[in-house]
Amino acid sequence: MDPRYEKLAANVVSHSTNLQPGEKAMVHAFDVPHEMTLALVRAIRGQGAIPYVQLQHARLDREWILGGQDEQFEAALSWEMDRMKAMDAYIALRGSDNVFETSDLPQESLKKANRILKPVLDWRVKKTKWCVLRWPTPSMAQQARMSTEAFEKFYFDSCCMDYGRMAEGMTALETRMKDADQVHITGPGTDLRFSMKEIDAVACGGTHNIPDGEVFSCPVRDSVEGTVTFTADTLYQGTAFSNVMLRFEGGKIVEATADAHEGKLNDILNSDEGARYVGEFAIAFNPLITEPMLDILFDEKIAGSFHFTPGQAYEEADNGNRSQVHWDMVCIQRPEYGGGEISFDGEVIRKDGLFLPDDLQKLNPDYLMAETS
Numbered sequence: 001m002d003p004r005y006e007k008l009a010a011n012v013v014s015h016s017t018n019l020q021p022g023e024k025a026m027v028h029a030f031d032v033p034h035e036m037t038l039a040l041v042r043a044i045r046g047q048g049a050i051p052y053v054q055l056q057h058a059r060l061d062r063e064w065i066l067g068g069q070d071e072q073f074e075a076a077l078s079w080e081m082d083r084m085k086a087m088d089a090y091i092a093l094r095g096s097d098n099v100f101e102t103s104d105l106p107q108e109s110l111k112k113a114n115r116i117l118k119p120v121l122d123w124r125v126k127k128t129k130w131c132v133l134r135w136p137t138p139s140m141a142q143q144a145r146m147s148t149e150a151f152e153k154f155y156f157d158s159c160c161m162d163y164g165r166m167a168e169g170m171t172a173l174e175t176r177m178k179d180a181d182q183v184h185i186t187g188p189g190t191d192l193r194f195s196m197k198e199i200d201a202v203a204c205g206g207t208h209n210i211p212d213g214e215v216f217s218c219p220v221r222d223s224v225e226g227t228v229t230f231t232a233d234t235l236y237q238g239t240a241f242s243n244v245m246l247r248f249e250g251g252k253i254v255e256a257t258a259d260a261h262e263g264k265l266n267d268i269l270n271s272d273e274g275a276r277y278v279g280e281f282a283i284a285f286n287p288l289i290t291e292p293m294l295d296i297l298f299d300e301k302i303a304g305s306f307h308f309t310p311g312q313a314y315e316e317a318d319n320g321n322r323s324q325v326h327w328d329m330v331c332i333q334r335p336e337y338g339g340g341e342i343s344f345d346g347e348v349i350r351k352d353g354l355f356l357p358d359d360l361q362k363l364n365p366d367y368l369m370a371e372t373s
Helices: 003-016 034-047 058-065 070-085 107-127 136-145 148-159 163-179 262-269 358-363
Strands: 024-030 050-056 091-092 129-134 182-187 188-195 202-204 213-217 225-229 235-237 239-240 245-249 252-257 278-284 305-310 329-332 342-343 347-349
Touching: 003 034, 003 091, 003 148, 034 050, 034 091, 050 058, 050 107, 050 202, 070 107, 107 225, 107 262, 129 182, 129 225, 148 347, 163 358, 225 358, 252 262
Parallel strands: 024 050, 024 091, 091 129
Antiparallel strands: 182 188, 182 342, 188 225, 202 213, 213 278, 225 245, 235 239, 245 252, 278 305, 305 329, 342 347
16 A cells, blocks of 8 residues: 555544544545545544445436435435434545536536535534545646646645644734734735624644645625635636636625636525625645645645635634535735735735734745754
8 A cells, every 4th residue: 555545544533533432433535546545444443433434426426416306315415414423523535537527517406405415514514523635636637737646746745744833823823813803905806805803713734624724714794895806716516717706895795707607606606695795714825735726625725825705604713604605716815926915904914925924924935844853
């Protein structure tokens, strides 16, 4: 077995989910090599925990959703919920031979499946120790414009990096975000203002997502005003969107444009009332992830970026917004992407992708990439 599989599995069960003896852990494997699933099963047993396995395939998912009826999804909800309630931890590895596998599914079918099965997702997020990872497939290497071998190295390097080195800087940023009221973000096509007053913030250093490297909070629901233009392409429900622009009034997206598929963009934002309000604001700083690749678990961690998320808010940093949609859209603010600034209560926190205050400089690439003694 590739020793990188064993190292990653060990990190997931010890650091990310912190499994304890006797806990039940579900391994949910989407189109990944059986060897990696085996590595996770063995690592779970090594912690004294109890492994369970669910295998899933994108092509079968597409066919199952296509033309699916309410009773089909409701029956799945019943047994999926029972299974999830029995678990203490949930570990998902998600590979993909074709990231556009669901691009031709009717929107109504996707919305129906997501709406009916959403309680399972909510239970998993709120009630289990969970961690979600991608898997390095040739399809992902193509998205990243890399060879398969180079992408695999990039994947394991970024997933197995020393996340402990982020801790001090993340804690400082988390504190600043908890204390902040007024946020102002500027950049090409972006002049955005909102409040985070009395909303919590959460530092993410390799626990729920791998790769990781962000601190997230949430705007006060009705406070968002202005315009944001996203410099990274975004993939949602099997469709890629470029140059997405959102304009807000009173917290609501009142205008949404893109270079293509603008109709589908607005269809998604019309999924329910909450889809046109924002459920997350996060600042990212993983120094190994620098370019977008149409995979949100990587793109939302890009060094020098932030993401702004139409849809569902997380319980840990909650503005009360509820939706079947949670669409992380990424804006990179490094100079080669046009630069930009983020200010908290009039103080510039980050300029052109680099943190300025002394207590945040340990989140800059020079520190995170420096060799430890």
